[in-house]
Amino acid sequence: MTTPADILVAKLGKFVRLGQPEEDAIHALPMTILHVKPNRYLIREGDKVSRCHLLIDGYACRSKISRHGKRQIVSFHMPGDVLDLQHTLLPCADHNLQTVTNTTIGRIAVRDLSALIKEFPLIAQAFAMDVLIDASIFREWVLNVGTRDAKSRVAHMLCEFIARRQILGSDSAEQTELPFSQEQIGDATGLTAVHVNRTLRKISDEGAFTHTGRQYTIKDWPKLQNIAGFDPAYLHQMA
Amino acid sequence: MTTPADILVAKLGKFVRLGQPEEDAIHALPMTILHVKPNRYLIREGDKVSRCHLLIDGYACRSKISRHGKRQIVSFHMPGDVLDLQHTLLPCADHNLQTVTNTTIGRIAVRDLSALIKEFPLIAQAFAMDVLIDASIFREWVLNVGTRDAKSRVAHMLCEFIARRQILGSDSAEQTELPFSQEQIGDATGLTAVHVNRTLRKISDEGAFTHTGRQYTIKDWPKLQNIAGFDPAYLHQMA
DNA sequence: CGGGAGGTTGACCACCATCAACTGCTGTGG
């Protein structure tokens, strides 16, 4: 049986080779399990945060709201991701944390997580690598919304989603359920839902994929990557 | 006399209270001083990196190139910033590092920097906070290019520049030299140089600032912040 | 004096936003 702690062990194990003491310590980490419905806020910008959130199952995202009320999704997250590691050192939230689907969340006190990091340099290093890869993804997103046209942007988000699912190792590349509404895709790419709709149609007209609802079937992965200008190097995947 | 190491001590001292052992260790850090001309590459995307770069004097930026050849500047940097801390753990560069002005750079071997971090948890924490604030700034940039119109984007970049100069404590808010060409402002905001030009004129027509060349005089700081939708919280400044 | 980079201005147009209407699906309560 896989416990919540196992998911964290698997995640960190992708970055460093954990020993038995580290694994034991992670299993001993006090964690409160929550089941959260879609589109709920876990944290709001400006909150003083004293608990971190491990995503155990489902999807989540981080978002910010501009002065004019537009939402920008700045990242999406998959099981194994710690959604707000920064709150171990920066207690004031600079963005929102929202669920996308039904999720299972493990809540960990900052104090406990900090203690773990202080005691085990290997774990600290793994978390540091995670944070640095996070930052690399943000840079790619700046590039995505700053320089690419609608077709490339949407295709790029799809590519990143597929590539990260593959790193998780949990499903086939060809068939995947994209959990986001077209409005959410728009908020992530800086487009309107209407234009996302038209853009998805254009890409699928070109034969890169087909979809019925949120079930996507990739027909031509190289073509999709080509439309996106996608190069997975920025994900810094190890294996 | 302020040495290059002093600049790093001052930077890290903003995050944690360094003791004498930490300061001594930073001063003992082997560092090669370089003087680099404007618009030179320090690192190119894809490079295997074994040295980190401390910006001692002048300005630098990080950039990425999209498949279609457009450059996106993803961050700009001021004296005291370590430009590529991530290379301590992720040796493959996912972006370019470029000088903007004449700069003085301190080059530090990754090995030496890693040793410093391993030996002094306080220094590790300060670097971690720096990396996390970096990530927060990237998120704000995603918001900036994703949701704001040209006027807000350009104003926001100006606001961030001024706010970060103020954190450095080195000059007055009202009068500042912006080291970027209009083309570089465009590459940072996802606009063309032509449109940046028109946009700067619009903002200054509204009385927020005046400029002759790259010398900017802020006439109405609240108005500029308002145009930008600027809230400095994302900089996580301490003092 | 000449060349080049950065800045400025004008004309034109494409991409994407906006507004609006309509469809289909799902869940819920009468």
Added chain:
DNA sequence: CCACAGCAGTTGATGGTGGTCAACCTCCCG
């Protein structure tokens, strides 16, 4: 069981923001 509400998705018409191309100017530096 049906009626209805509400959300996500789809499609059309129209317009504005910002891109593109081009010319010209200024300033600096060789």
